[in-house]
Amino acid sequence: MSTKLLSYPGALWHLLPWLLTGFSWLICELTLQPLGSSWVSLWTVPASLLLICGILRWASHYSVPLRWCGSVRLQQALYVLCLAAPLLYSAAGIKFGWPVAPLERQLLRGLSLLLAVLLIRRQEQKRDRILGMLSFFIALFASALSKNPWSPILLSLYLTLALIWLICKFWQYSCEMATIQRARRRPWGVLSAFIALPLITLIVLTDIGRTIAYQMQGFIHSSGGTSGGHELALDGVGDGANSVSGKNASSTGFADEDIFMESQEDSLYDVMSEIYGEPRTGKEINKAIALRPQDVAFIKNHGVAPKSERASRTFQLQRSTPTRRYQLKSQPADALLYVEGLTPLHIRLATYAQFDGTQWQEEQPYYRSLSIQLKSDGWMMLSIPHWIQELSQPVTHEIKIGQYVSQRLPTINNLAGFRIGRVNQPNWFSWAQDGLLHMIRPLPSGNSIEQRTHLLRFSDLPVPQISKAPEKDIYRRIEVCHHNHGDWRVLARQWVTDLPEGWPQINTVIERLRSHAQLDPDFVLPDDCPDPIAHFLFQSHRGPDYLFAGSAVMMLRSLGYPARLISGFYARPEDYDLRSDQTPIHADDIHFWIEIRLPDFSWVTLEPTPGYYLLQPLPSFTERLAMLSKQSMQWLLTHRWLNGTGLLLSLLIWYFRIELRNLMASRYWKWRVESDPRRIVIATLRLLLQRAQWVGCPKPAHLSLACWFDESASATLLIPRELLVFRQLAECALYDSFPRIDIHQTRKLCEAALVSGSLKFWRSHPALHHNE
Template sequence: MPTSPRKRIETILLAILAIVSVLPLRFFVESRFWFLAEMGTLAFLFCVAEVAKTFGHETRKPKRLASSATVALATTPIAFAVFARMFGSPIAFEMSGLSTFGAMSLAIAMAATSERNQAMSLVASGFLVLFATSISDDTRAVWVAVLWMSGCVWHLVANHWEKLDVCLAESVRPAVGIRPASVLAATVLCIIGGLVVRDRFGGSNRMAFGFMPTSGGSKWSDSAARSGIGTGDAAIAAKDHAESFGAVESEIFLESTESTLFDMANDMFGEPKKKNKWERRQAMGSDNVIPMHERASKSEQGGSSFSIDRMQPKKHHHFDDATSDAVLQWDGPTGIRLAMERYDAFDGVDWTNSADHSIEELNQQEIDQHVWFFDPKLQSKAISDSDSVSVNLLKVLRLDSTRFPSPMMTAGLHIKDVNRQDFFGIKNDGSLFMPGREKIPQLTVVNLASINVMEDELVELKSDPASGQRRSGFFDFTRPRGESASQGRSGHTQPSPAATASDLPASGSVNGDARSPYEQLQSIVNYLRTEFTFDRSSENTVDGFLKTRRGGDHLFATVAALKAREIGLQSRLVTGFYVRPDSFEISAGHANITPNDVHAWVEIKLDDGRWFEIEPTPGYQQPVYTPSWWLVRKRFAAAHWIHGLLALAICGLLYRTRLVWAEWLLGGIWSLSRWLRPKYQIGLAMRIVETRARLLGSARPQGKPQRDWLESLVNRDVQLQDHVKQFCDVADQAIFGGSGPIDRRRLSSVVRKLNTKQLKLATREATA
């Protein structure tokens, strides 16, 4: 059976929607040039094929052009996959396969000449939409499937009525609203079904041969397969004992030439300026001076302090025995920070840690047949509110440290088959580590469970005046750019920045107008990110940083931490790694973290003792704290309450004058009806009259004929009775009197006379 234009258009639109469902899976992880070029080529070939098909009824050349463009459209994803790999920007085969599937579905819909071919396109596009939705990490992807199902129901209902119209002798007209009602019912069922099965199925299992987006891949299969860092189920740790698991006692881990976090920090920030060691040197023999001094220097940098007084950084360290200089691999969201060291005390030059958050043994708990170790302070929150917990994977490659780089508010960790409680603990600064070892073994894959923070918790943040610093001094954002950092507005010399942190003044006009500590904190961060310049090559101290407004991220973090203390918030400086958004590799399925990603930022203490992070350095993504719907509504109401009152007043005015503006609107609609057929114009006239009566509270009873209803409505008004009779006579002539002409002018006059005002008077007389 030949297809109708409507069926063809609907099938094409559903196929296009199937291609759209694949786009989010590719856009953020592929080369933008090749991705946009491929999509642009598909759009161009589609337009060429459709235009050629439109003019193909007259000559053969457009038909051939349409066929060629359709075939080229179906093979475009394959061609781009080949060319992209040739030029060093590989597109994963599974992504090319899905795009090819969608392009072929569209090509079949465009070239279909029968309902069977259209059905093939429909099935293919439906499978692609459901598959792309099921593998997507974004919960909003389900709406693409709901949209496709709604369109499909619309398409099938329309086909049903068309088949009935062909089979019966007389034309069949479905009841008004049958198609929208069917689509609405199908959409509601889809949503309810999705909510019922939500979170009842486990994650997809990886395949070992690089097939489809959930595959693990291997060196024997596609190099662009998503092998990632593994799921932690593989053997881990031992380099020379591959059959073992977990932490392996071996001499290879006792001595190491790999870079520590502090070596990498020196490469990025510059080495700390050397302190005077003459008293210690005088007590040492000449043979031990140099090695003892180096050992003391390493110990000083190794965890007791972090100096902000540094020299210009040298060339970054790179490994000579590796094809990649990655020290970590991360399978999780990018644009986040992985903390290793925390410092809470500042003397003007050095950051040190004075608090004691150490925990020797973490709480052990089995979840889904896996042994997890939790921070006792965060365990209840993580388990009771599992929806707010994110679990990500970290693979340790070349990091000479016992500390686990971990996201903010990491509540627990898990390593497959490692169930020894003495393997994990928390340092005195609050960082997770592996006690009793020289470093975390290479190739260890760690599952880290971190708690997501809602913005509602930050809004409720309270300041502690006892922890604030309120004295006047050099630390003033409002000072002119060229003024010395050690002088006040009057020119008098203030204490040097190397004195104490308590010499810092209040924030002045930058955050003086804020109404809450969280708003003041935001103003501090925004000011640093917009008015200061990030430059790691600068040798500035805090004094020079405030004067030149230029410096490294450790200076941004220092200033932000101290400014937070001014408004009564407890803060600490954090060093670790930043997961760059462009570090994710689709060919590997993870992000590589290198020594260049060493970073410093700030954590602020919540009222319940937890810590959340802020990012004052420009160029680095800020942490995302999602507000609840209640907070969004509350903020919207606070910001737009005047508009809300105005909207209520306008709605009240519109309701009071509804008869006036409704009459204007209906009159405008009727003035446009002159282009309609008499049959449809009569129907519109009847709807207008019924709408007017409904606004007056006299709606037509169901099942009552229009003539009887109108006559009963105006039975007390003789003039309107005549107009009603004329209106009904014209309607009968148009419906039952054949195809003869009707008096449109007369009909228009009657409709205008049966206006809201006249019907209102007639209704009052009828009820009097």
């Protein structure tokens, strides 16, 4: 810090607020970036541009006006847009099903954009103050949320700079006020103490890698979560995985954290009073304290007993009758499973390989051993093909066991790893069937299985990865009785005629099947049906999901692709519970689907039943844009008449916008009741100036009325006499303290001026034609 900085507000003085803003913006970006989503960079681009504009603006010492941000209304619109854009994005995401970040992140994004815009306009003192407050808020808010190790350091630098700035500002003010030379000595000692010590302390003591909110737990209010249970969640928000919810306060609390009370109801703190009753104080209580002989001697010698005034925890024995309002009772699960994570989700419970024409046989226990790599954080990782890791998107689900208690664990396809609480014994697990986990003992209710899987998109799979299997393969066997309904093998071949082998054929079979028949869960096959699949495909064209899945497996097998039937649970997105952030799975969520085997013995899930969907990887930004445009086009086409009429009206309004505005403003001028002639003149002048502005020849701010008229007259615009008279009237109204104006005459003159200064008159302004 130079002496100059302390002596007068020079260039460095201007640089400090900018640095503060830059630091806070950087902290904000660091907080928002770790998500890694592509759309984050979308906001970074305009924010960076705005920041650069701000720097240029500062560097040019305000001498280079930015024309695009010159208009006040444009600036106001920009401020609103900055705040609203992320929220609008969220709203659109919710509407169209994109993943959206939590509200506090969107708020942070909007504030950072606003900060960048305000930086451009920071030459005005009012905005400077807002800028300072906003940057301070963003720096603190973002730092509290950030897990980036640089955030505490940047916050330290920010606070240091802010301290320097404040001390310098205060010192400058003191200098102006102080008359004694001694008081004007520069506060180097205070500066050093206030700057260096907090900076070093904060950097040394900060446990890098953990959030500030974590460091501050116990000092600040928080909703308690600290483990980042939700991938989009930051500390304390949406992080309720550790909570145990109950029907009343007595059974509600956090498993790992202190007891948290959100409602006005009693918390666990009150349990003691509920059980033993409220403490009661009697009128006179005689207390008896057992004393040792030496204590009695002490009292005799000194005359008084020693007193203790230290605070201590007490438990009063005098209590009222216990009022047990609540009976502590168990809260059984009301669902089989609870899924936390993205839905729809297919959860395997059993696999079927052989079909004898009427019934499917469950697969035998899998012979391959389960190789598990135990990690320090409790995750047990499985090996998955390398290509899946490259092409897929990793996601994490947490399945909480409800009423479903079994050794066979509900398993998701493409499992890359799993974790069950603090279980760290890999030898407890084996394969029940291919791709289905088995545990040495049933997993009790209330426990959770976290599963890390890889989401594959059907279209992203490489073509060579799928190939036909030999006929002796168990997953290609077809046992059918021929009958007169029709041969579904022929039908399958018809569907894939002229299509190349591989995914196009598989995709076609699945899609045709979804549109070929109708889902009817109550449909029952007739007792004498020899071939259920043929009956389903050629006769009934309706049936439950197992007929769709069974038909798909058999048709694909008939085309040579290895496939199997899977039964399990289907987590429906419609069942998602917003409060618990979980999707409960009930008994009626049992579902059948199929899987196709790849040459490397990994399986790809396919969904042939209409109304059921596969969990797709999160779309990229371009995909989302395409989706948005497609959905928008669909909406436009659906409401074409309404949109067409609206568009036509909008165009008409746009074309005649000036006339409409003028009409409304003129009507307003005429209808307003005004008794003060000065106000009438000012309103008239305002309307005339607005008209000139609307047609594109606004009065330059630095020109007076007379100069403006003179300039227009010198540019061959014939100023009507009424306007010249009105100009003098306006000058009188504006600059005379006690104008002597007659209201009737004023109204007449104003009306005449409005007639003369019509839109047509202003449109004949030579400046307009000159621009053309």
